[in-house]
Amino acid sequence: MVKIQVPATTANVGVGFDCLGIALNLYTYFTFEETDEFSISGCEERFQNEDNLVYTSFLKALAYLKKEVKGVSIIIDSNVPVSRGLGSSATCVVGGVLGAYELTNTAIDKEAILNICTEIEGHPDNVAPAIYGGLMASYQSEKSVISVPYLVDERFHFLALIPDFETKTEEARKVLPKELPFATAVRNSAKLSVVLKGFEMYESNILSEVMSDEVHEPYRKPLIHEYDEVRAICEEIESVCFYISGSGSTLMNVMRDTEQVEAIQKRLDKLEYGWKCVMLDVDRAGASLC
Ligand SMILES: Nc1ncnc2c1ncn2[C@@H]1O[C@H](COP(=O)(O)OP(=O)(O)O)[C@@H](O)[C@H]1O
Ligand SMILES: N[C@@H](CCOP(=O)(O)O)C(=O)O
Numbered sequence: 001m002v003k004i005q006v007p008a009t010t011a012n013v014g015v016g017f018d019c020l021g022i023a024l025n026l027y028t029y030f031t032f033e034e035t036d037e038f039s040i041s042g043c044e045e046r047f048q049n050e051d052n053l054v055y056t057s058f059l060k061a062l063a064y065l066k067k068e069v070k071g072v073s074i075i076i077d078s079n080v081p082v083s084r085g086l087g088s089s090a091t092c093v094v095g096g097v098l099g100a101y102e103l104t105n106t107a108i109d110k111e112a113i114l115n116i117c118t119e120i121e122g123h124p125d126n127v128a129p130a131i132y133g134g135l136m137a138s139y140q141s142e143k144s145v146i147s148v149p150y151l152v153d154e155r156f157h158f159l160a161l162i163p164d165f166e167t168k169t170e171e172a173r174k175v176l177p178k179e180l181p182f183a184t185a186v187r188n189s190a191k192l193s194v195v196l197k198g199f200e201m202y203e204s205n206i207l208s209e210v211m212s213d214e215v216h217e218p219y220r221k222p223l224i225h226e227y228d229e230v231r232a233i234c235e236e237i238e239s240v241c242f243y244i245s246g247s248g249s250t251l252m253n254v255m256r257d258t259e260q261v262e263a264i265q266k267r268l269d270k271l272e273y274g275w276k277c278v279m280l281d282v283d284r285a286g287a288s289l290c
Helices: 053-065 087-101 108-123 128-131 169-176 180-201 204-210 217-223 227-237 259-266
Strands: 001-012 021-036 039-041 071-078 135-140 146-149 157-163 241-245 251-255 275-280
Touching: 021 087, 021 128, 021 157, 021 251, 021 275, 053 071, 053 087, 053 108, 071 087, 087 108, 087 128, 108 128, 108 146, 128 135, 135 180, 135 227, 146 180, 146 217, 157 227, 157 259, 169 217, 180 204, 217 241, 227 241, 227 251, 227 259, 251 259, 259 275
Parallel strands: 039 071
Antiparallel strands: 001 021, 021 071, 021 135, 135 146, 157 251, 157 275, 241 251
């Protein structure tokens, strides 16, 4: 039997669409045991079948490794809410692939795991930090994925504002434009390069100034009820910068001062939709055995 923990991730980090992601200290736990036949439990009933993403990822990794198991029992224990932009699908993919490696006693090869996971997930920005921890920047070519780490000063905290409604990544990708004006692309890449240094150097002013994405956020904002109200509350109380976590629906407020969380929650409680504040920090280890 093996038990694996995989961190949640906040992808895009505003201006890094499909390339930036940060691992957070919120986890899903996966237990794998070789048995006579397949069984899965611990997740919602709609996912308790052979189409379960953990199981399909597990099978893909076994096929890649050219290994077999008789059957597998998978138990999921997740703290990562589904379809809220905190990388629940990436936890399942990374958990399933790592489960296949561990259950077959295969030596861990993170580069190969990153490539398998990216192929399943379709983009590397969640799976890279879920595997390696920390802030990762990734480039996906036709052949493979290159992921490199960047630092995040530990005085930054990530306040996840999680609403009571879902945004499915598949749907949130459909609203994106097919093309962008040249000047927009140039501005966004300039912001991206500056943002990376801002996280490393604890440069709050720089982050406040450049964290305004023009590639995906303007198109996705209308999918998130009360975006403007939530943002205004955070900016009034305490906010270094604010962005849509992954494809939403969670909104992320980067903070220095953790004492203001209660004040923000109190104001959010007066809104029409349910919003829950969860204070998170960077996970620096990535997926690991428990
Ligand atoms: N605990 C879980 N058990 C089974 N499948 C899950 C679980 N969590 C997430 N998933 C899978 O991931 C999908 C959600 O992925 P997605 O819409 O990309 O949202 P997220 O932003 O949470 O990654 C679900 O529809 C399901 O297929
Ligand atoms: N780059 C992806 C990230 C999706 O992250 P998730 O946490 O919402 O699955 C996108 O923006 O579509």
